Amino acid sequence: MRSTGPAYPRGMELEVRHLRALCAIADAGSLHKAARQLGVSQPSLTTQLRRIERALDGELFLRERTGCRPTPFGRTVLGRARPLLADMAALVAEARAQAHGPRLRIGSTASRALPGWLRRLHLRLPDTETSLLVDVSANALLRMVAAGQLDVAFVHEVEGSPLRVPEGLQTHVLMEREPQFVSMPRDHPAAGQEIVSLRDLAADRWAVDPSVDGEWDGLRRVFAGAGLDPPVLHTDYHTATSLIISGEAVAPCQPTSGPREDMAIRPLCGDPLAVRLLLATRPGAHAEVYEDLRAAYREAALRTPPYRAWLHHHASPLLEAA
Structure with missing residues (x-):
């Protein structure tokens, strides 16, 4: 008692x-x-x-x-x-x-759109102090926006693993379904293909960061749906890059990942892995923040040939905006 x-x-x-x-x-x-x-x-x-x-x-x-x-x-x-x-x-x-x-406190999961976004914000809001916090946990960033510790958060939501969006936040959808590509060693047998299937990678070890909200659950669901059970390495994605280069693993990656000499990045057949891209803001946040982010993301997407080809193939609205 x-x-x-x-x-x-x-x-x-x-x-x-x-x-x-x-x-x-x-x-x-x-x-x-x-x-x-x-x-x-x-x-x-x-x-x-x-x-x-x-x-x-x-x-x-x-x-x-x-x-x-x-x-x-x-x-x-x-x-x-x-x-x-x-x-x-x-x-x-x-x-x-x-x-x-005036201050603008930005939170974000990892994204290659960030440099272009910050550049645009600095030009638009020259008298505003801008800060950036990058975190692997989208839910943690959303909680920080709700608590007043951040003004906006750019996050990704793994398909099938909804984020816990706190009450009162405003959300804007940047991409309803962004495909996740796969990174593999440059000399991987599947690297010679423009598009690879999960079965081409069934014997490989997959590196995944379990601290990324929904990442491991989403990957596990996709494997189960394809009837596959490949070996998995739980690690952070910085270490995963080294493992991929050395031929020890493959890993899901963002489609905006640029071409590299030491690894191959390919789309997956049927796009089984995907995320939704969201911008969450506190009420009253700058409306321009979303437009600048959209322009920066479009810039990052179009300069990556495999993703640009994917966008054309799917007649993405992102191309119409360009």
Whole structure:
């Protein structure tokens, strides 16, 4: 039974960072993913959670083999913590805006459209201070926009794995279905083909970053649908590039990935892997931000021959805009 004594044991008071840790664990669904998002080690986050639970004299999460989920008591605490964090973030954002003048805080998952987007924004908004945060987690970026820590976020949503868009955000669809290509060693037997099938790569090891929201689940669904079960390497995509070049793996990649001398990038037959590209904004954000992003993405897409050919073959609206 929960104690009716003091709210906090001696030497322990809850702080904003503790509330942020609880929300990160709940949103990520596991201590490992939450620790990675928070930039701390998993043992450190586990210890912090235990201290918070002792401070509140109640269990906040059920530890299961598949991850963590809030207890009824934990849901109550999270229900109070989230608005507190949102109010604190909004307070800080408003104070900084008044102190430093106009600012545009951008979040994004990795994209080759970013340099062109920033260039256009600097020309359009020369007196606005622009910052950029790149993160592998689209859901984390969306939460930051909702909390007032970012103004806009350019994210991708893996097909079949919907993002958790917080209430109140405005979303604009840049690409309803962007195909994912595959990168492979330059001397791979399938590299001589203009378009490759999944079965051409069934014997290869596939590198995938499980921290990218929906990436592994989406790839697993596509494999299952094709009746394939290739070996998988869980790694980050920076390391994956080295593995591909050395002939150890293949990996899904964005179609805007430019040609390289040390690897081959090819479309997949039937486009089984795809994402939806979204721009999420806070109400009242600059309307021009979306148009500049669209122009930058179009620029990146058209300078990549395989993707340009794909866009022509599918009569993409992106070409009409050009």
